[in-house]
Amino acid sequence: MRVTALRRMKLLTHNMLTSHVKGVKNGYPLKIEVNEMKIREVDFNPEFISRMIPRLEWKALYEAAQSLDVVGNLSPEVVKDYENDEDFLKEAHRVLMEVEVIKGFLICPESGRKFPIENGIPNMLLNEGEVGDAGPSQSGTSQDDDSMQ
């Protein structure tokens, strides 16, 4: 029997995603509605985590952890001298890399538009009517209406 690895979205990826539904002024951070999630052990690399900290929105990460009930000992703020704080980095690693959302939705904080997470991959495609003028250039081609909730 072949075992298929479950595909998943990490909170590290979620931290970088923004909703660009037409008319939305601030589509970040996306809320997360979880139907299925798991915790998976991933090798801890303190240098990688340390380098990643400045490229993250820590508040969004903390809120995501709260909503998934995985806060544990995650600090609500980035601590001073975090590069040398192994406990801080380990908790950051756990929340960023080991929490995996398999099924659920990312929800635009302003419009409520739900983007499905299918097999662990967020589908951020917009329908034709949702494509706005503001924000980065994007295609207006329509897609399945199934994704519109």
Add this chain to the structure above:
Amino acid sequence: MNQTSRSSTFPTPDYSHLSVTDFDDIYEPAEDSFLLLDALEKDVDFLNSLSPLICLEVGCGSGIVITFLRQILVAPCLCLAVDRNPKAAQCTMRTGEQNHVQVEVVTSDLLNSFQPKLDGKVDVLVFNPPYVVTPPEEVEVDGLARSWAGGINGRQVLDRLLPDVHKLLSPKAVFYLVTTEENRPDEIKQLLQQDGFHSTTVLQRKSGPERLSVIKFERRLTAVT
């Protein structure tokens, strides 16, 4: 050249898990894909010298390019991949798994969902666009042709991405792009030059009627540091 005649130092990622059925919907790796792998391999020392933290492939298709990039980079980094086609996104994740590397995948249109949060943060950007010259109405229609139909001068999709490149890239970043002669590469180079990039042709190859190039863009530094 086909995938079996590529380098053995950095072999082509395994994509034996993908089948004929998959290739009804996603782009089967071809000469352009292998040229891009060869170009990245040629630049492996340069790429590692950058110590990239965040890499992004736009239009990841089967996933072999982002998987390959993750394999040749020595230090841990976040490898992100995006594709407009949800099936390509799924294939990319499977290809990462098949080759035991971590790739984070999102289904999205070009850089759409990753901006503005990734602005100024991407260290390596890779794009093998739909570059074939076709009538404009064939561009961005759902189906396999989306992966290769490039419209006027084969540039319609690429031209949507180009204005955002300088915003997305970090100060020391590099952008690898696959083009054909018909895409007017000199024009592309000029457009990015206006945004502060200088270009180098990394590799060129003739494949049937196509003259393919992989061009690398880096920011012009005003002073040597």
